[in-house]
Amino acid sequence: MAKLNKKQLAWRPGQTKVRRSSRVMFASTILVLEALVVIFAGLAIFGLRGRVEGGALPLLIAFGVLALVFILACAVVNKPWGISLGWGLQVLLILxxxxxxxxxxxGIAFGLTWAYAMVKGGQMDRDNAERAREQAAWEAANPE
Incomplete structure (x- = not known):
């Protein structure tokens, strides 16, 4: 028999499912992809300039830390200031x-992708919230 996790153990019949934010999912996906871009860009910059100008190890460490910041930003993107952090990271990627x-x-391509995710994700979240309100009103008006 499979072991159940906490959410599975807490579930009860008739319990409504908590909807995840499309905007947060889009933002997290973009940030993870950008972290990969930062790692590969760091390796490319190291290969092109790191050995010639010296300071190769600090360069690699800086890009590794920056990629880690992109990954950790996924954890706070559901907070209002997390979106601002994401915008700041977009500017940093362009710079x-x-x-x-x-x-x-x-950087500009990812910035445009981020902007699209913020606009469309927010729109999808509003549409889903409206649909949930309409469903709840219908269920209240039509009990079984």
Whole structure:
């Protein structure tokens, strides 16, 4: 027999399912993908400039820490200030173009993706909340 987790043990018949935010899911996905981009950009910048200019280890550590910040931002993106942190990370990703010009293009592309996720994710969350209110009103008006 499989072991049940806490949420499975707490479930009761008729219990409503807590809806996850589409905006938070989109934002978390984008931040994880950006963390991978930061790691690969760091390796590329290290390969192009790190050995020539010296300071290779601090460069790699800095990009590793930055990638970790992108990952950890996923945990707070559901808070109001977490979205602001995400916008700040978008600006930081674009500014990486100072070190490698192609990162301007990549950063702008991810920034546009982030903006789309914030707008459409928010719209989807509002639509889902409206649909849930209508469903609750219908169920209250039509008991079994």
């Amino acid at each position: 990486m173009g100072i070190l490698e010009p192609m990162m301007f293009i990549v």
